[in-house]
Amino acid sequence: MAPSNRMKHRLVIFIALLAWHSFGNGVAFPSSVQTINSYYDPLVEFLELGVSYGAKTEWKLYGPDLSGQYGGLNGIGGLDGTSPGLSLFNPTISDIRGDILGYFDSAAGSNTWNSARPTGYGAVPNYRPVALASGGTLAQSSSWRGRWVDVTGYYNIGLRPYDPVSGRWLTYDSAWNGRDPNYYTFCGGDPINGFDPDGRCIEGITSAANFGIGIGQGALQGFTGISTGQPTTTANYNGQLDGRDLSAAISLWMTIDGAANTGTGAGIMAVSGTAEAVTVGGSTPVTGPTFLG
DSSP states (O other), X not given: OOOOTTTEEEEEEEEOOEEEETTXXXXXXXXXXXXXXXXXXXXXXXXXXEEEETTEEEEEEEOOOTTSSTTTTTTTTTEEEEEOSTTOOEEEEEOTTOOEEXXXXXXXXXXXXXXXXXXXXXXXXXXXXXXXXXXXXXXXXXXXXXXXXXXXXXXXXXXEEEETTTTEESXXXXXXXXXXXXXXXXXXXXXXXXXXXXXXXXXXXXXXXXXXHHHXXXXXXXXXXXXXXXXXXXXXXXXXXXXXXXXXXXXXXHHHHHHHHHHHHHHHHHHHHHHHHHTTTOOOOOOOOOOOO
Protein backbone atom coordinates (compact mmCIF):
# COMPACT_ATOMS: atom_id res chain seq x y z
CA MET A 1 0.00 0.00 0.00
CA ALA A 2 1.57 3.27 -1.10
CA PRO A 3 1.28 6.32 1.15
CA SER A 4 -1.05 9.13 0.11
CA ASN A 5 -1.70 12.63 1.39
CA ARG A 6 -4.47 11.29 3.63
CA MET A 7 -2.71 8.14 4.79
CA LYS A 8 0.81 9.38 5.16
CA HIS A 9 2.09 11.05 8.29
CA ARG A 10 5.64 12.25 8.10
CA LEU A 11 7.51 12.66 11.33
CA VAL A 12 10.84 14.35 10.84
CA ILE A 13 13.10 13.85 13.80
CA PHE A 14 16.04 16.15 14.20
CA ILE A 15 18.78 14.51 16.20
CA ALA A 16 20.57 17.39 17.87
CA LEU A 17 24.13 16.83 19.01
CA LEU A 18 24.97 19.00 22.00
CA ALA A 19 28.57 20.08 21.95
CA TRP A 20 30.92 22.50 23.60
CA HIS A 21 32.50 24.76 21.02
CA SER A 22 36.12 25.56 21.45
CA PHE A 23 35.25 29.25 21.75
CA GLY A 24 32.32 28.94 24.15
CA ASN A 25 29.19 27.07 24.98
CA GLY A 26 26.62 26.35 22.33
CA VAL A 27 24.36 23.84 20.67
CA ALA A 28 25.36 22.30 17.39
CA PHE A 29 23.01 22.28 14.43
CA PRO A 30 21.24 19.00 13.65
CA SER A 31 23.75 16.61 12.13
CA SER A 32 21.25 14.14 10.69
CA VAL A 33 17.60 13.83 9.84
CA GLN A 34 15.51 10.69 10.37
CA THR A 35 12.19 10.45 8.56
CA ILE A 36 9.47 8.06 9.69
CA ASN A 37 6.50 7.54 7.38
CA SER A 38 3.27 6.21 8.88
CA TYR A 39 0.55 4.39 6.92
CA TYR A 40 -3.02 4.66 8.19
CA ASP A 41 -6.29 2.80 7.72
CA PRO A 42 -8.49 5.08 5.58
CA LEU A 43 -11.62 3.83 7.37
CA VAL A 44 -10.38 4.27 10.96
CA GLU A 45 -9.06 7.64 11.99
CA PHE A 46 -5.51 7.54 13.42
CA LEU A 47 -5.21 3.74 13.18
CA GLU A 48 -1.64 3.20 12.05
CA LEU A 49 -1.07 0.11 9.89
CA GLY A 50 2.66 0.39 9.30
CA VAL A 51 5.80 2.50 9.33
CA SER A 52 8.83 2.92 7.13
CA TYR A 53 12.17 4.40 8.06
CA GLY A 54 15.41 4.28 6.16
CA ALA A 55 15.19 1.27 3.84
CA LYS A 56 12.93 -0.70 6.20
CA THR A 57 9.14 -1.08 6.34
CA GLU A 58 7.24 -2.83 9.13
CA TRP A 59 3.52 -3.59 9.18
CA LYS A 60 1.11 -4.00 12.08
CA LEU A 61 -1.51 -6.74 12.31
CA TYR A 62 -4.54 -6.02 14.48
CA GLY A 63 -7.38 -7.91 16.06
CA PRO A 64 -10.13 -6.48 18.30
CA ASP A 65 -8.67 -3.97 20.74
CA LEU A 66 -9.66 -3.25 24.35
CA SER A 67 -13.01 -1.89 23.18
CA GLY A 68 -13.91 -5.31 21.80
CA GLN A 69 -13.88 -4.16 18.19
CA TYR A 70 -11.38 -3.39 15.46
CA GLY A 71 -10.05 0.14 15.78
CA GLY A 72 -12.41 1.12 18.59
CA LEU A 73 -9.51 2.45 20.68
CA ASN A 74 -7.21 3.02 17.72
CA GLY A 75 -5.54 -0.34 18.23
CA ILE A 76 -4.85 -0.12 21.98
CA GLY A 77 -4.67 -3.75 23.10
CA GLY A 78 -5.31 -5.02 19.57
CA LEU A 79 -1.78 -5.25 18.17
CA ASP A 80 -1.43 -8.99 17.58
CA GLY A 81 1.87 -8.88 15.74
CA THR A 82 4.23 -7.14 13.36
CA SER A 83 5.56 -8.07 9.95
CA PRO A 84 9.14 -6.88 9.40
CA GLY A 85 9.35 -8.45 5.96
CA LEU A 86 7.67 -10.63 3.37
CA SER A 87 6.45 -13.99 4.74
CA LEU A 88 7.46 -12.97 8.28
CA PHE A 89 5.02 -12.59 11.16
CA ASN A 90 6.12 -11.86 14.72
CA PRO A 91 3.24 -12.40 17.20
CA THR A 92 3.32 -10.00 20.13
CA ILE A 93 3.00 -10.88 23.82
CA SER A 94 0.95 -8.24 25.63
CA ASP A 95 -0.65 -7.64 29.02
CA ILE A 96 -4.21 -6.65 29.94
CA ARG A 97 -3.56 -2.95 29.20
CA GLY A 98 -2.14 -3.59 25.75
CA ASP A 99 1.52 -3.13 26.73
CA ILE A 100 3.84 -5.16 24.50
CA LEU A 101 6.03 -7.27 26.79
CA GLY A 102 7.79 -9.15 24.01
CA TYR A 103 7.32 -10.91 20.70
CA PHE A 104 8.12 -14.16 18.97
CA ASP A 105 10.93 -13.61 16.48
CA SER A 106 9.96 -15.91 13.63
CA ALA A 107 13.35 -15.52 11.95
CA ALA A 108 15.23 -16.59 15.09
CA GLY A 109 12.58 -19.04 16.25
CA SER A 110 12.51 -17.74 19.83
CA ASN A 111 10.87 -15.15 22.08
CA THR A 112 12.42 -11.71 22.46
CA TRP A 113 11.45 -9.87 25.63
CA ASN A 114 11.38 -6.09 25.77
CA SER A 115 13.56 -4.43 28.39
CA ALA A 116 11.02 -1.65 28.98
CA ARG A 117 8.80 -1.74 32.07
CA PRO A 118 5.52 0.00 31.12
CA THR A 119 3.37 1.85 33.65
CA GLY A 120 0.07 3.71 33.34
CA TYR A 121 1.74 6.91 32.17
CA GLY A 122 4.70 5.49 30.23
CA ALA A 123 7.56 3.45 31.67
CA VAL A 124 9.77 3.19 34.73
CA PRO A 125 12.81 5.53 34.56
CA ASN A 126 15.86 3.77 33.14
CA TYR A 127 13.53 1.14 31.66
CA ARG A 128 11.98 3.15 28.85
CA PRO A 129 11.40 1.71 25.36
CA VAL A 130 14.06 2.01 22.70
CA ALA A 131 13.19 4.70 20.16
CA LEU A 132 11.95 3.60 16.76
CA ALA A 133 14.51 4.00 13.97
CA SER A 134 17.19 4.65 16.58
CA GLY A 135 18.05 1.10 17.57
CA GLY A 136 14.58 -0.28 18.23
CA THR A 137 12.26 -2.34 16.05
CA LEU A 138 8.55 -1.57 15.85
CA ALA A 139 7.69 -4.20 18.49
CA GLN A 140 10.47 -3.05 20.83
CA SER A 141 9.57 0.63 20.53
CA SER A 142 5.85 -0.08 21.06
CA SER A 143 6.15 -1.46 24.60
CA TRP A 144 3.74 1.09 26.06
CA ARG A 145 0.15 0.51 24.89
CA GLY A 146 1.38 -0.66 21.49
CA ARG A 147 2.49 2.89 20.58
CA TRP A 148 6.01 3.55 19.41
CA VAL A 149 8.19 6.27 20.86
CA ASP A 150 10.56 8.40 18.81
CA VAL A 151 13.99 9.72 19.67
CA THR A 152 12.50 12.75 21.44
CA GLY A 153 10.90 10.44 24.01
CA TYR A 154 7.41 11.62 23.02
CA TYR A 155 4.43 9.71 21.65
CA ASN A 156 2.14 10.91 18.86
CA ILE A 157 -1.36 9.90 19.94
CA GLY A 158 -4.01 11.05 17.52
CA LEU A 159 -4.15 14.82 17.46
CA ARG A 160 -1.66 15.54 20.23
CA PRO A 161 1.88 14.66 21.29
CA TYR A 162 2.26 13.11 24.75
CA ASP A 163 5.14 13.31 27.23
CA PRO A 164 5.39 10.14 29.36
CA VAL A 165 7.86 11.74 31.78
CA SER A 166 5.55 14.52 32.92
CA GLY A 167 2.44 12.41 32.22
CA ARG A 168 0.68 15.19 30.30
CA TRP A 169 -0.14 16.34 26.81
CA LEU A 170 2.23 18.80 25.16
CA THR A 171 -0.57 20.75 23.46
CA TYR A 172 -3.89 21.87 24.90
CA ASP A 173 -7.27 20.31 24.25
CA SER A 174 -9.42 22.70 22.23
CA ALA A 175 -12.58 20.92 23.44
CA TRP A 176 -12.62 21.16 27.25
CA ASN A 177 -14.10 18.37 29.35
CA GLY A 178 -14.64 17.91 33.09
CA ARG A 179 -11.83 15.40 33.47
CA ASP A 180 -9.31 17.68 31.78
CA PRO A 181 -9.59 20.88 33.83
CA ASN A 182 -6.32 22.44 32.63
CA TYR A 183 -6.53 21.22 29.00
CA TYR A 184 -3.32 19.17 29.38
CA THR A 185 -4.39 16.38 31.77
CA PHE A 186 -3.80 12.87 30.46
CA CYS A 187 -6.67 10.40 30.98
CA GLY A 188 -8.15 12.52 33.75
CA GLY A 189 -5.33 11.43 36.04
CA ASP A 190 -6.33 7.76 35.77
CA PRO A 191 -4.66 5.99 32.81
CA ILE A 192 -5.42 2.58 34.32
CA ASN A 193 -9.22 2.68 34.12
CA GLY A 194 -9.42 4.90 31.06
CA PHE A 195 -7.43 5.89 28.00
CA ASP A 196 -7.45 8.70 25.47
CA PRO A 197 -6.68 7.06 22.09
CA ASP A 198 -6.80 10.22 19.98
CA GLY A 199 -6.12 13.18 22.28
CA ARG A 200 -9.74 14.31 22.34
CA CYS A 201 -11.70 12.27 24.85
CA ILE A 202 -11.10 9.74 27.61
CA GLU A 203 -12.51 6.36 26.70
CA GLY A 204 -13.92 4.59 29.73
CA ILE A 205 -15.14 5.91 33.07
CA THR A 206 -14.04 3.21 35.51
CA SER A 207 -14.01 -0.52 35.21
CA ALA A 208 -16.76 -0.87 37.80
CA ALA A 209 -18.99 1.71 36.14
CA ASN A 210 -18.47 0.21 32.69
CA PHE A 211 -19.17 -3.26 34.05
CA GLY A 212 -22.41 -2.09 35.66
CA ILE A 213 -23.53 -0.32 32.50
CA GLY A 214 -22.71 -3.47 30.54
CA ILE A 215 -24.89 -5.62 32.81
CA GLY A 216 -27.85 -3.33 32.17
CA GLN A 217 -27.20 -3.35 28.42
CA GLY A 218 -26.82 -7.14 28.34
CA ALA A 219 -29.99 -7.69 30.34
CA LEU A 220 -31.92 -5.39 27.99
CA GLN A 221 -30.58 -7.28 24.98
CA GLY A 222 -31.48 -10.61 26.54
CA PHE A 223 -35.06 -9.65 27.44
CA THR A 224 -36.01 -7.57 24.40
CA GLY A 225 -33.57 -8.61 21.68
CA ILE A 226 -32.80 -4.94 21.06
CA SER A 227 -29.13 -4.20 20.39
CA THR A 228 -27.56 -1.56 22.62
CA GLY A 229 -24.46 -1.16 20.49
CA GLN A 230 -20.90 -2.49 20.55
CA PRO A 231 -19.04 -2.72 23.89
CA THR A 232 -16.91 0.33 24.62
CA THR A 233 -14.36 -1.28 26.95
CA THR A 234 -13.34 -4.73 28.13
CA ALA A 235 -15.25 -4.19 31.38
CA ASN A 236 -18.33 -3.14 29.43
CA TYR A 237 -18.01 -6.23 27.23
CA ASN A 238 -17.78 -8.54 30.25
CA GLY A 239 -20.73 -6.75 31.82
CA GLN A 240 -22.85 -7.30 28.71
CA LEU A 241 -22.01 -11.02 28.77
CA ASP A 242 -23.03 -11.29 32.43
CA GLY A 243 -26.15 -9.22 31.75
CA ARG A 244 -27.27 -11.60 29.02
CA ASP A 245 -26.55 -14.58 31.29
CA LEU A 246 -28.58 -12.88 34.02
CA SER A 247 -31.53 -12.31 31.70
CA ALA A 248 -31.38 -15.97 30.61
CA ALA A 249 -31.35 -17.13 34.24
CA ILE A 250 -34.30 -14.89 35.14
CA SER A 251 -36.22 -16.07 32.07
CA LEU A 252 -35.57 -19.71 33.03
CA TRP A 253 -36.73 -19.06 36.60
CA MET A 254 -39.88 -17.34 35.36
CA THR A 255 -40.59 -20.28 33.04
CA ILE A 256 -40.15 -22.85 35.81
CA ASP A 257 -42.13 -20.76 38.27
CA GLY A 258 -44.89 -20.26 35.73
CA ALA A 259 -45.04 -23.99 35.03
CA ALA A 260 -45.26 -24.68 38.76
CA ASN A 261 -48.06 -22.17 39.17
CA THR A 262 -49.84 -23.67 36.20
CA GLY A 263 -49.56 -27.10 37.79
CA THR A 264 -50.90 -25.81 41.09
CA GLY A 265 -53.84 -24.19 39.32
CA ALA A 266 -54.59 -27.39 37.43
CA GLY A 267 -54.56 -29.33 40.70
CA ILE A 268 -57.00 -26.94 42.33
CA MET A 269 -59.31 -27.16 39.33
CA ALA A 270 -59.17 -30.98 39.45
CA VAL A 271 -60.13 -31.07 43.15
CA SER A 272 -62.92 -28.58 42.51
CA GLY A 273 -64.22 -30.67 39.61
CA THR A 274 -64.29 -33.83 41.77
CA ALA A 275 -66.20 -32.07 44.51
CA GLU A 276 -68.64 -30.69 41.99
CA ALA A 277 -69.26 -34.16 40.53
CA VAL A 278 -70.21 -35.54 43.97
CA THR A 279 -72.87 -32.91 44.48
CA VAL A 280 -74.37 -33.07 40.97
CA GLY A 281 -78.13 -33.76 41.14
CA GLY A 282 -78.37 -32.96 44.82
CA SER A 283 -79.71 -29.86 46.51
CA THR A 284 -77.76 -27.53 48.64
CA PRO A 285 -79.80 -25.87 51.40
CA VAL A 286 -79.50 -22.15 51.46
CA THR A 287 -80.45 -20.08 54.47
CA GLY A 288 -82.24 -16.94 53.40
CA PRO A 289 -83.06 -13.78 55.33
CA THR A 290 -85.67 -13.85 58.11
CA PHE A 291 -88.49 -11.36 57.75
CA LEU A 292 -90.34 -10.09 60.79
CA GLY A 293 -94.05 -9.86 60.16
